[in-house]
Amino acid sequence: MTDYVYDFARGGRGMAELLGNKGANLAEMTRLGLPVPRGFTITTEACRVLLSTGEPPPELERQVAEHVSALERAAGKRLGRADDPLLLSVRSGARVSMPGMMETVLDIGLNDYSVLGLAKSSERERFAWDSYRRLVQMFGRTVMGVDDSLFEETLTRIEEQHHVPDDSRLDVCDLIRTVESFKDLIAERSGHEFPQSPAEQLRQAVLAVFASWNGERARLYRRRERIPDDLGTAVTVQTMVFGNLGRDSGSGVAFTRDPATGHKGVYGDYLPSAQGEDVVSGVRNAVPLQELAALDPTSFGRLQEYLARLESHYRDLCDVEFTIERGRLWLLQTRVGKRTARAAFTIASDMVDEGLITHRQALTRVGGEQLTRLMFPRFDAAGTADVVARGVPASPGAAVGAVVFDSAEAVRRADAGEKVVLVRNETTADDLPGMIAAEAVLTTRGGKTSHAAVVARGMGKVCVCGAEDMIVDVRARCLVVDGLTVGEGSVVSVDGSEGSVRLGAVPLVESRVVRYFDSGAPPDAAAQDFVRHVHRLMLQADAARRLEVRANADTPQDAARARRFGAEGIGLCRTEHMFLGDRRRLVEDMILAEGDTERDAALAALLPLQRADFTGILEAMDGLPVTIRLLDPPLHEFLPDRTDLAVRVARRDAVGDPPDEHDSALLAAVSRMQERNPMLGLRGVRLGLVVPGLFAMQVRAIAEAVVERSRAGGTPRAEIMVPLVDTVEELRLVREEAERVLATVCAEKGVDVTCPVGTMIELPRAALTAGRIAREADFFSFGTNDLTQTTWGFSRDDVEAAFFSAYLQKGVFPASPFETVDREGVGRLVRIAVTEGRAARPELEIGVCGEHGGDPASVHFFHEVGLDYVSCSPFRVPIARLEAGRAAVSTGTADG
Numbered sequence: 001m002t003d004y005v006y007d008f009a010r011g012g013r014g015m016a017e018l019l020g021n022k023g024a025n026l027a028e029m030t031r032l033g034l035p036v037p038r039g040f041t042i043t044t045e046a047c048r049v050l051l052s053t054g055e056p057p058p059e060l061e062r063q064v065a066e067h068v069s070a071l072e073r074a075a076g077k078r079l080g081r082a083d084d085p086l087l088l089s090v091r092s093g094a095r096v097s098m099p100g101m102m103e104t105v106l107d108i109g110l111n112d113y114s115v116l117g118l119a120k121s122s123e124r125e126r127f128a129w130d131s132y133r134r135l136v137q138m139f140g141r142t143v144m145g146v147d148d149s150l151f152e153e154t155l156t157r158i159e160e161q162h163h164v165p166d167d168s169r170l171d172v173c174d175l176i177r178t179v180e181s182f183k184d185l186i187a188e189r190s191g192h193e194f195p196q197s198p199a200e201q202l203r204q205a206v207l208a209v210f211a212s213w214n215g216e217r218a219r220l221y222r223r224r225e226r227i228p229d230d231l232g233t234a235v236t237v238q239t240m241v242f243g244n245l246g247r248d249s250g251s252g253v254a255f256t257r258d259p260a261t262g263h264k265g266v267y268g269d270y271l272p273s274a275q276g277e278d279v280v281s282g283v284r285n286a287v288p289l290q291e292l293a294a295l296d297p298t299s300f301g302r303l304q305e306y307l308a309r310l311e312s313h314y315r316d317l318c319d320v321e322f323t324i325e326r327g328r329l330w331l332l333q334t335r336v337g338k339r340t341a342r343a344a345f346t347i348a349s350d351m352v353d354e355g356l357i358t359h360r361q362a363l364t365r366v367g368g369e370q371l372t373r374l375m376f377p378r379f380d381a382a383g384t385a386d387v388v389a390r391g392v393p394a395s396p397g398a399a400v401g402a403v404v405f406d407s408a409e410a411v412r413r414a415d416a417g418e419k420v421v422l423v424r425n426e427t428t429a430d431d432l433p434g435m436i437a438a439e440a441v442l443t444t445r446g447g448k449t450s451h452a453a454v455v456a457r458g459m460g461k462v463c464v465c466g467a468e469d470m471i472v473d474v475r476a477r478c479l480v481v482d483g484l485t486v487g488e489g490s491v492v493s494v495d496g497s498e499g500s501v502r503l504g505a506v507p508l509v510e511s512r513v514v515r516y517f518d519s520g521a522p523p524d525a526a527a528q529d530f531v532r533h534v535h536r537l538m539l540q541a542d543a544a545r546r547l548e549v550r551a552n553a554d555t556p557q558d559a560a561r562a563r564r565f566g567a568e569g570i571g572l573c574r575t576e577h578m579f580l581g582d583r584r585r586l587v588e589d590m591i592l593a594e595g596d597t598e599r600d601a602a603l604a605a606l607l608p609l610q611r612a613d614f615t616g617i618l619e620a621m622d623g624l625p626v627t628i629r630l631l632d633p634p635l636h637e638f639l640p641d642r643t644d645l646a647v648r649v650a651r652r653d654a655v656g657d658p659p660d661e662h663d664s665a666l667l668a669a670v671s672r673m674q675e676r677n678p679m680l681g682l683r684g685v686r687l688g689l690v691v692p693g694l695f696a697m698q699v700r701a702i703a704e705a706v707v708e709r710s711r712a713g714g715t716p717r718a719e720i721m722v723p724l725v726d727t728v729e730e731l732r733l734v735r736e737e738a739e740r741v742l743a744t745v746c747a748e749k750g751v752d753v754t755c756p757v758g759t760m761i762e763l764p765r766a767a768l769t770a771g772r773i774a775r776e777a778d779f780f781s782f783g784t785n786d787l788t789q790t791t792w793g794f795s796r797d798d799v800e801a802a803f804f805s806a807y808l809q810k811g812v813f814p815a816s817p818f819e820t821v822d823r824e825g826v827g828r829l830v831r832i833a834v835t836e837g838r839a840a841r842p843e844l845e846i847g848v849c850g851e852h853g854g855d856p857a858s859v860h861f862f863h864e865v866g867l868d869y870v871s872c873s874p875f876r877v878p879i880a881r882l883e884a885g886r887a888a889v890s891t892g893t894a895d896g
Helices: 013-031 044-053 060-075 114-122 125-142 148-161 172-190 198-214 216-225 276-281 289-295 297-314 341-353 359-364 368-374 407-415 429-437 451-459 512-519 529-544 556-564 581-592 596-620 642-654 661-673 685-690 694-711 728-749 764-768 770-776 784-792 796-810 826-840 856-864 874-890
Strands: 005-007 039-042 088-094 104-108 233-239 250-257 264-272 318-325 328-336 387-390 392-395 398-404 420-424 440-443 462-465 470-473 478-481 484-487 491-495 500-503 548-552 570-574 625-629 717-722 757-761 779-782 845-848 869-872
Touching: 005 013, 005 060, 013 039, 013 044, 013 088, 013 233, 013 297, 013 328, 039 060, 044 198, 044 233, 060 198, 060 233, 088 198, 104 125, 104 198, 114 125, 125 148, 125 172, 125 198, 148 172, 198 216, 198 233, 216 429, 250 276, 250 289, 250 297, 264 276, 264 289, 264 297, 289 297, 297 318, 297 328, 341 359, 341 368, 341 529, 359 529, 359 874, 368 529, 368 856, 368 874, 392 451, 398 407, 407 420, 407 429, 420 429, 420 470, 429 451, 440 451, 440 491, 451 462, 462 491, 512 529, 512 556, 529 874, 548 556, 548 874, 556 596, 556 874, 570 596, 570 869, 581 596, 581 661, 596 625, 596 694, 596 717, 685 694, 685 728, 694 717, 694 728, 717 728, 717 779, 728 757, 728 770, 757 764, 757 770, 764 770, 764 784, 764 826, 770 779, 770 826, 779 826, 784 796, 784 826, 826 845, 826 856, 856 874, 869 874
Parallel strands: 398 420, 420 440, 440 462, 548 570, 548 869, 570 625, 625 717, 717 757, 757 779, 779 845, 845 869
Antiparallel strands: 005 039, 039 233, 088 104, 088 233, 250 264, 250 318, 318 328, 387 500, 392 462, 398 491, 470 478, 478 484, 491 500
């Protein structure tokens, strides 16, 4: 018989897949002897049964009842008993933390009779009725599907009737009326009465938490975080402890280090006489955790001790929820805490120094996405815009956008291409779509542990919380601060690092991390701590990685910057970019040439220009490989637009001017060369085979550039790459021509010119016949952009705007296949090509030069399949270096 329920004393942190993150960590804290309220966890396996069959496992109800009985015996109380009742909380807990995305129901066991017993046993009548009010509202919303705004409207109306500012000022009679109003609302809206049976409350709450796994906001969060849909959630049932029993009670959230900066120390929020949901929801502004030292020094001392034990045990930043009930401290949850990018690098580096983790373990604590965030621009400190509001710097960064006051408007404007800042009093899980759409989140309430702060940090969004001086009027679509009214659509600048808000768009400047990379040198002693931590971990990544990292660069300037950023060569130098600008007329002459003589003259004019291009790039990358791709796009892309040409020709004809022979010839050429699908037309290797002399000119320019650099004392390492090859015969013909040209230049100049000749694998047929193609190739480079297009049947320029957002929303694919390599389709073709290519030519060098070369997840895949290098844009070179090191560490193949 399957066990679907585990007591806390039975599990441990290694069982997160079965018990969920919350349940596994509660079990771990129980094993450590920390003060955890008793409870049990219903497994993810039970959830998966429910989701697949529509019914919970038949034995689940009996197993839950047995564990509830054990809790009753341990507590000396009975669930729902009219005097001194046992009360339970029901919370979700997936394997991967999804803060606020699923449901929670507290105070299970209260009804019209047990509330009287709770009032008597606690000697706090108001506390008992407030707890009952919370249960009815949570249960009505979570289990019975009543819109929470209806409860809030009812509560606001009662507050206004009794002239109190919030629910904390309602007396016992007011709360009794509130409970009755809520129960009437549930019956009216759901058609069912609020259940008085505690067992029924528990049963329905558990099923509701399971069902919330497939709720809209949970699905949206999983798509964004790329969490699989089939994991399911566990449900944790725990004995209630109460922080709202008076001034000797309270609740809080603590971090073992600052989640924004990574600095050591105890950080967090505390609310006296409050329950945990009051803290994390942000509905009340908490006090800094350090103030607990004065309010309750004994509990604060114990909390510090427990936090130190947890961090030492987990060897990571820990996020702990706690409650103090009449002077007794309870730990309700711990997890590895969400942190900013800056904090991630700082904590990982510091913990190495403290002996908690190794250098290689430190690499697993940071990632390319976090490094990318640190490379974003920041506000110019010299900006003149006045600060109009200040709050808690909850998630750092700089963001500029138009103010919006609800999630739907944020999504609408963002979809239209506008940058927005979502402004709320506090956020809830229902605001997730707007938070994803926004550049920044700004709230009037809450602190570093509020919903807005935790979710924003996890997503890398700028966030300022608790800007108390602001008054948000959602109905009037404006905010008021210091007598100034800021309407919806007004542009503001939000600085999540200093917690400030300014009107207008503040200028941005390059990030300190980019300046460090661009210097090509270690940070000096004056550099900020986190920059030194970045440098340190980058050195470790470089020492560990097997993959080389090269850059895609087409100019000497780009090549030089890529080298400063750590590139070990150029994996893709596109020659078509060199044919633009003032050289376009020469290309037109080549296309319009009538006969070999005119075409050869045009190519001869292009030759010295190409040679100078290659010479400059080889100089910038001296000693490192430079892979030069021969011309790839169809020739008509270098000609003027057909419609513009036709209008010019027709206009001259209409006014009786003599025709412009050049324009007429161009129009005829464009019309002749027009293709229905240029991406699959006359381009790449096909051009080289049908346009005599084109590839030969480029190869000569490369060879002569190698000669020039060699004579100047350099060490040029040029490689020639043939694009869009489909068959080995195409490559053989181009290779033979290239070798003839190389030999000719060598004989003419008296300098040895050796340039490997390889090809891009960017068509499915090439991947499937890679074994044959490898016989004529010195190297392969996967062009994953075209390989993705041709494998999926997508025209990237057309489909991304047309339906990708819908496909992502519906979960057709977890991420754009142009951003992260499609392992099942494109990835399988890559594996086939690597295996068959190396079987035919064991020494075959293989890399990738599509945009996937700088994508963190894709870099791990390329490491796994055995590529030699990845190539990406210069800006992404540091990200690829870091991820290549992390990939080596995670697979146990790190060098050194």
